[in-house]
Amino acid sequence: MLSSKFIGFATLTYMLCMVLYFCYLFFRNKKYGYIITAVAVIGFLLHTAGLGLRWYESYQIGYGHIPLANLYEALVSLSWTTVIIYFIMEYRYKMKTLGALVFPIIGICMAYASLSPNMSDRIDPLIPALQSNWLTFHVLTCFFGYSAFAVSFASSIAYLFKYKKKTRADSSAPDHKELLPTLEALDEITYKTVAIGFLLFSVGIITGAVWANYAWGSYWTWDPKETWSLITWFVYAAFLHARFTRGWKGKKAAILSACSFLAVIFTFLGVNYLLSGLHSYA
Amino acid sequence: MPDQKRKNVFNIIWKFFISVKLTIALLIVLSIVCIIGTVIPQNLAENEYLRMYSRSTYEFLKSTNCIDLYHAWWFTFLMTAFTANMIACSLNRLPRVLKFISKSDTAIDERDAENLLCFKKITFKTFNQEKAKGLVKALEVFLKKPETVEKAGKNYFFSEKGRFSYLAFYLTHLGMVIIIIGTLLGTLGFQGFMQLFEGDTSGIVTLRKSYKQKTLPFEIRCNKFEVTFYDRTNMPKDYKSSLTVIENGKEVLTKVIEVNDPLIYKGVYFYQSSYGEGAGSRGEVILGIKKRNSAEQKNYHVKAGQRVTIDGTKDTVKVNRLIPDFAMNDKGQPVSRSSKPNNPALLLTVFPEGKKPYSTWVFSKFPDFHKKPDSPYVFTFVKLFPKYYTGLQITRDPGIWVVWLGCTLITIGMCLAFFTSHRRVWMTVEEQGGTHKIMLAGTSNKNKDAFKKDFDRLFNELKSIGEMKC
Numbered sequence: 001m002l003s004s005k006f007i008g009f010a011t012l013t014y015m016l017c018m019v020l021y022f023c024y025l026f027f028r029n030k031k032y033g034y035i036i037t038a039v040a041v042i043g044f045l046l047h048t049a050g051l052g053l054r055w056y057e058s059y060q061i062g063y064g065h066i067p068l069a070n071l072y073e074a075l076v077s078l079s080w081t082t083v084i085i086y087f088i089m090e091y092r093y094k095m096k097t098l099g100a101l102v103f104p105i106i107g108i109c110m111a112y113a114s115l116s117p118n119m120s121d122r123i124d125p126l127i128p129a130l131q132s133n134w135l136t137f138h139v140l141t142c143f144f145g146y147s148a149f150a151v152s153f154a155s156s157i158a159y160l161f162k163y164k165k166k167t168r169a170d171s172s173a174p175d176h177k178e179l180l181p182t183l184e185a186l187d188e189i190t191y192k193t194v195a196i197g198f199l200l201f202s203v204g205i206i207t208g209a210v211w212a213n214y215a216w217g218s219y220w221t222w223d224p225k226e227t228w229s230l231i232t233w234f235v236y237a238a239f240l241h242a243r244f245t246r247g248w249k250g251k252k253a254a255i256l257s258a259c260s261f262l263a264v265i266f267t268f269l270g271v272n273y274l275l276s277g278l279h280s281y282a
Numbered sequence: 283m284p285d286q287k288r289k290n291v292f293n294i295i296w297k298f299f300i301s302v303k304l305t306i307a308l309l310i311v312l313s314i315v316c317i318i319g320t321v322i323p324q325n326l327a328e329n330e331y332l333r334m335y336s337r338s339t340y341e342f343l344k345s346t347n348c349i350d351l352y353h354a355w356w357f358t359f360l361m362t363a364f365t366a367n368m369i370a371c372s373l374n375r376l377p378r379v380l381k382f383i384s385k386s387d388t389a390i391d392e393r394d395a396e397n398l399l400c401f402k403k404i405t406f407k408t409f410n411q412e413k414a415k416g417l418v419k420a421l422e423v424f425l426k427k428p429e430t431v432e433k434a435g436k437n438y439f440f441s442e443k444g445r446f447s448y449l450a451f452y453l454t455h456l457g458m459v460i461i462i463i464g465t466l467l468g469t470l471g472f473q474g475f476m477q478l479f480e481g482d483t484s485g486i487v488t489l490r491k492s493y494k495q496k497t498l499p500f501e502i503r504c505n506k507f508e509v510t511f512y513d514r515t516n517m518p519k520d521y522k523s524s525l526t527v528i529e530n531g532k533e534v535l536t537k538v539i540e541v542n543d544p545l546i547y548k549g550v551y552f553y554q555s556s557y558g559e560g561a562g563s564r565g566e567v568i569l570g571i572k573k574r575n576s577a578e579q580k581n582y583h584v585k586a587g588q589r590v591t592i593d594g595t596k597d598t599v600k601v602n603r604l605i606p607d608f609a610m611n612d613k614g615q616p617v618s619r620s621s622k623p624n625n626p627a628l629l630l631t632v633f634p635e636g637k638k639p640y641s642t643w644v645f646s647k648f649p650d651f652h653k654k655p656d657s658p659y660v661f662t663f664v665k666l667f668p669k670y671y672t673g674l675q676i677t678r679d680p681g682i683w684v685v686w687l688g689c690t691l692i693t694i695g696m697c698l699a700f701f702t703s704h705r706r707v708w709m710t711v712e713e714q715g716g717t718h719k720i721m722l723a724g725t726s727n728k729n730k731d732a733f734k735k736d737f738d739r740l741f742n743e744l745k746s747i748g749e750m751k752c
Contacts (some may be wrong), residue, residue: 037712039685062513083467128520128541161642195700202696203567204691214302215542217553217677218473219685224320238309245302261312275320 003057004121006050011110013043013281015080017106021100021192024108033096039053040099045082051080068139071272072121077115078268079106079138082147085193089151090182093189096183103155140205142229146264148197149236149273152190153261156254159186187249190257197238205229224275228267235260308364309462315360319351326489349734363537365462368455372505379448379725382520382704382727388431390708395723399730400737404744408720419708424736425705441710447702447727453695467681473494478504479671483528487676498676500529502552505536507670508565509557521557536613549678556673565604565669567628570642570662588635592659596635599661603629606666608645616643626666632659703728707740720744 022038056066086102126135133174146190162183181189208226209219220226239256242248248256287384298304323334323345332347340633345346347354395401411423421428427439450680474487474496485501512519514670520540527535527547537545545552558667572579586604591597607619608627626646633639645651646663707724722741726733 007658125515125517125519128518131520132542134542184731199693199696199700203693206693209689210686213682216542216555217544217551217675219682222319222324227316227320231316232314234309235314238306241302242307246306257421271320 001054001057001121001123003054004048005044006046006053007110008114010043010047010050011094011114012150013039013046014103014107014110018041018100018103021096021103025097025100031256032059033100035091036096040083040103040253044080044087046074047080047083051076061122061123065126065131066136067123068135069126070120070128072119072130072211073114074143074268075109078146079109079113079126081143082106082109084143084152085147085151087195089189093181093185093187097181098151098154098158098189101157102151105150105154113142116189116258125192126150129215132211132215134207134214138204138207138211141200141207145197145199145201145204146268148200149264150192150259152197152215152257155189155193156258156261157185159183159190159254160251162186163254190254191243194236194239194260198240201229201233201236205233222261225271228263228271228276232267233265235263291550292360296370299366300374302371304363304367305371307340308360308367310400312360312364312506315357318348322348322351322377324352325350338545361462361518365459369461372427372452375451379451382448383445386442386706388429388438388708388725389433389436389438389671390440390710390722392710395538395708395721398723399725401723402721402741402744403739404722405718406720407716416653417744420740421707421709424740425707428707428709435712439711440706442706444704445700447704450695450699453691454693454699457688457691457695458695460683460691464684464686464688466683467684468679471678471680473675473677476502476674476676477558477671478502478523478674479669480507482505498550500527500534500547502526502527502674504672507557507672509670521554521668521672523554523674524535525552525674526598536707549680551679553675553677559668563731565606566602567601567626567663568665568667569599569601569628569630570661571665572598572660574658579660579662586628586630597659599659600631600633600635601628602631602641603664605629623668626663628661629661630661632657634658673748703733705733 017036017040020032020039024032024036024098051067054073055065058065058067068077082102082107086099086106090096113121116211129133158181166183212221213219239248239260241252242256243253283314287414302389323330326349328340331343335343343349347356351357373388418428418439421439424443426441428439428608430440431438437566438498453507457619461569472487472489474489476484476487481504482500485495485498485615488496488497503526508520509521510519522538522540524536524538525545526533528547535545539545539554541550541554544554567584569584569590570579571582571592580593584590584601586601589598589600601614605616605618605625605627607622609617609625611617611618613722616629619625621745623646628644629641630644631639631641640657642661643651643663644659644663646666703726705726707722707723710721711722722737722744724733724737724740
């Protein structure tokens with residue numbers, strides 16, 4: 001399939017991005033920043049083309065569905081939404097160094113989808129329960145939510161990394177070549193991405209409930225995936241409450257946000273591998 | 283002083299419920315409970331648990347309600363505490379929020395202004411009236427048209443934006459409480475299922491969990507069931523049932539339902555949830571009939587309930603009943619154990635010309651059983667044509683719209699919480715012996731860093747309107 005080739009090339013480009021972003025962090029030469037972004041954009045275009053083609057191919061086979069139907073498609077689409085969220089943050093906060101932490105996540109996701117031996121990249125037909133426009137709304141809102149959480153994870157890790165370095169060096173002299181954003185900026189990015197992620201994820205849970213009610217006659221059945229998404233929701237709700245009312249900022253907030261991401265990973269992957277339920281097809 | 287004591291106790295309880303520490307603790311405890319709920323499978327049969335756990339572990343889990351923990355008394359207790367926490371916090375905040383929501387004073391005391399997030403003072407030697415107007419304009423662009431008041435020789439300006447941002451708290455938390463109320467209302471409804479063969483009509487729902495029967499105030503008939511498969515696979519592509527609602531003997535509504543497209547009548551939802559093959563009481567069979575003394579058997583294709591004339595005679599046979607899985611109940615009456623054709627049986631009534639009609643049972647698997655030696659005919663149950671049945675999930679949830687209302691409020695509330703802030707800016711202009719003293723102060727309840735940047739921009743604009751006094 002042509003789409004797989006595109007997705008393969010996108011994976012390689014993202015790997016290259018990962019290396020370039022690391023070099024950027026290491027050599028701290030701002031001049032090459034544009035080149036790196038250009039490479040990332042090329043990767044994204046290949047990725048988009050790959051997903052678009054796969055969608056088209058599914059129509060040619062006669063199944064005709066958006067590529068969100070199995071784990072391979074989920075991983076590739078989740079990487080795609082993560083790139084979008086990352087690009088927005090890179091543009092908004094004018095900083096590229098977070099890419100060194102986001103692109104490894106995207107790279108691992110894409111490589112796992114392409115290379116894992118028990119991963120089928122076949123286009124499967126949709127079971128009747130999934131044949132609904134809610135599939136697009138529900139899965140995309142959830143995925144954008146997951147992606148925002150992934151970026152918040154990256155920025156919390158960056159925060160902790162920088163925090164450690166700063167306390168070790170203990171120098172108040174400003175570092176002109178410092179490319180990692182200030183601690184305050186990283187803290188702000190963590191909060192903003194968690195807030196956006198929380199909103200999107202909530203909408204994802206709600207659209208899921210509406211769909212479940214429409215397809216199965218029950219908006220909530222305590223299915224493992226539902227329960228784990230609720231756990232993730234609780235954990236991020238705790239993070240936001242700690243921040244809003246108890247003023248948790250900086251290191252504490254970064255640690256909490258980084259740990260909360262474990263719940264996201266488990267909700268997305270762990271449930272499918274370890275627990276069975278209604279979502280076991282995706 | 284018992285009155286004082288009572289007040290103290292009330293205070294302690296109140297303090298407990300308005301604390302955000304309680305909220306965070308509850309969120310963590312609920313998360314842990316939910317994790318347990320996914321690790322221990324819920325609502326299985328006893329023997330399935332015993333396959334996983336030892337008898338004593340199972341008894342322990344059962345006694346602590348861990349095998350149905352989302353309905354356990356202690357889970358309800360946690361949810362009640364969670365709700366009480368949200369309501370108490372909402373009430374506690376109310377006076378403060380009302381203060382903010384009511385209009386702020388246009389005139390501000392300098393001592394109050396100094397304590398705000400942003401505060402700047404400037405004195406001008408010369409002052410261009412035209413540019414001063416521009417400043418008001420700048421304030422207007424930044425927030426909205428400022429209100430002005432003149433008092434004791436001072437000009438006061440006040441502008442604000444996003445006062446409704448305080449509603450975010452109420453919308454999100456009220457939304458949560460409303461969802462919880464909606465789920466409680468939902469318990470007034472029911473959830474059940476029904477299996478209906480093509481052509482069959484029923485108004486009896488088997489309830490989930492309790493397996494009790496519930497009679498609906500109307501009946502449902504399955505007109506047709508269809509299933510299509512993906513090419514070269516046995517994966518179903520689509521399955522549909524044509525259903526008709528019959529109320530007081532009249533057909534009121536007909537709809538073809540499929541997965542993701544239910545039939546709704548009087549608040550009761552009928553979902554296409556499964557299908558299967560079996561034999562309904564209206565199934566079709568092949569009945570073999572031969573005369574007792576003849577060797578030749580003739581096969582008849584008959585529907586249950588139908589009457590056929592035996593070839594070459596004026597005698598008729600009626601298929602009175604079709605039982606796919608014959609059994610006797612404790613009253614000795616024949617019943618069907620299931621819809622699977624495990625032991626198909628027919629109750630035939632023979633009407634010999636001019637003689638008294640008589641009945642006989644014919645079994646597909648036991649052809650020699652229950653023979654009537656005096657009958658002039660020998661009947662054989664040759665074949666049963668399996669029929670599709672449609673599996674319907676039937677639900678009535680009076681709380682559903684309450685739940686959706688709560689979800690909508692939460693979503694709007696979150697948008698307000700994350701994307702809006704209440705910004706206020708005060709400015710006073712005071713003329714004093716040819717110089718103009720200007721004070722600019724402002725605050726925002728959220729997103730303070732962005733506000734500071736915008737405030738500085740406004741201040742820079744202010745600096746450009748006249749010549750500063752050094």
